[in-house]
Amino acid sequence: MKPDPIASDFLEALTKVSRKIRTAFNQQVTAHGLTYPRARALFRLAKKQNMTQSELACDLELEQATMVRLLDRMEENGLIERRPDTNDRRVKLIVLTPYGEEQAAMVRSIADRIREQIFQDIDPDELHVAVALLERISANVTDLEDVDVPA
Amino acid sequence: MKPDPIASDFLEALTKVSRKIRTAFNQQVTAHGLTYPRARALFRLAKKQNMTQSELACDLELEQATMVRLLDRMEENGLIERRPDTNDRRVKLIVLTPYGEEQAAMVRSIADRIREQIFQDIDPDELHVAVALLERISANVTDLEDVDVPA
DNA sequence: ATGATATAGTTGGCATGCTAACTAAGTCGT
DNA sequence: ACGACTTAGTTAGCATGCCAACTATATCAT
Structure with a gap:
């Protein structure tokens, strides 16, 4: 682990x-x-x-x-x-x-x-991919918070 | 522009x-x-x-x-x-x-x-690519600082 | 209507974070 | 050896940032 x-x-x-x-x-x-x-x-x-x-x-x-x-x-x-x-x-x-x-x-x-x-010197396509990744991670962090402080 | x-x-x-x-x-x-x-x-x-x-x-x-x-x-x-x-x-x-x-x-x-x-749920390969991108951007920011405060 | 509840903004107290100015101690040139 | 410079750590003062407690106002249930 x-x-x-x-x-x-x-x-x-x-x-x-x-x-x-x-x-x-x-x-x-x-x-x-x-x-x-x-x-x-x-x-x-x-x-x-x-x-x-x-x-x-x-x-x-x-x-x-x-x-x-x-x-x-x-x-x-x-x-x-x-x-x-x-x-x-x-x-x-x-x-x-x-x-x-x-x-x-x-x-x-x-x-x-x-x-x-x-x-x-950064390819805009790379940025698009990166933004998508960051947003997925961001959503995971939000879920993490929900686990600890459920409404 | x-x-x-x-x-x-x-x-x-x-x-x-x-x-x-x-x-x-x-x-x-x-x-x-x-x-x-x-x-x-x-x-x-x-x-x-x-x-x-x-x-x-x-x-x-x-x-x-x-x-x-x-x-x-x-x-x-x-x-x-x-x-x-x-x-x-x-x-x-x-x-x-x-x-x-x-x-x-x-x-x-x-x-x-x-x-x-x-x-x-994130593919490690995607993370590798993202780290490379972040490091290139990081280097660009460093250069930016050097322009303003040259040794 | 009126009492409970919720919301907008404020304040107090604390922990970071910065820059600037300072002290103590090491280093380097001559 | 001694004066100039550098470096490690500290202190002072300020600007964010948080949470908790507070006031004033609005809303909602009955």
Whole structure:
């Protein structure tokens, strides 16, 4: 029952490349006065505004409590605004300020440039195959969680 | 000059599965009184003891400063010991306590079980191909960093 | 209607993670 | 030998990230 070494190798490679990409991205955006989590949030908001904090947290796979403080700082930095929802007084809708839009565009251009360089010599077909594999593994991980915390 | 959508999809899938695996792992080890970073350090130390803090930090891709406090807490928890190096008085060598060895074995069994379930229906050949791809991408990210911070 | 329950957001407390600035100790050039 | 540089570890300060407990509001059952 020894562990299959290729599975370990895969996990190691996955963890490593994921961490490296995040670090590279972070270096680029910090050079422009942002952080990786804020850049992620900006990117998401550039596609869809007027989301609630919960929706945004769910999209970015963060806890609500984490979202609150991230938005606190983004609000202090003048990137976003919290607007009340007239239908539900508990809700706050998040919108980008003009400065936030500007920064979101900057983030997008950085992301485009990094993607171009990272994947320059990679066959798109290989990426398709890899995405399918990653999604199958992702589903297996989800099942794993269900076993431990059944509804 | 529009971004290739498959590259975005790949990055998204990679980020997502990586985060999910880490979260799943974390849930398992916290149920046994550990945390993910401590489990990682234990796992590494189970393979090679008497490493310096710097070596361990490098292996785990953490900063020295991060390593210091992680080891502080692992020492408080009785998992590890810091021993002076007789050849170099700046250095501290890290060894597992008997309790640390025990916990490391527990981590290993959790890791084996999770790997088995995550990869149960995945063809090892596919994993080999994927590892090669991940390593090529990893190398591209390294090159990217070199461009920005040339020696 | 009204009481139980659920949901949105907040706060407190803790563990990582980073960079920058610091101390102690080793190394190297002259 | 001694001053410049490097290296190992630490500390301070900040930004994420989590969970648990809390407030305010909405919804649902009866």
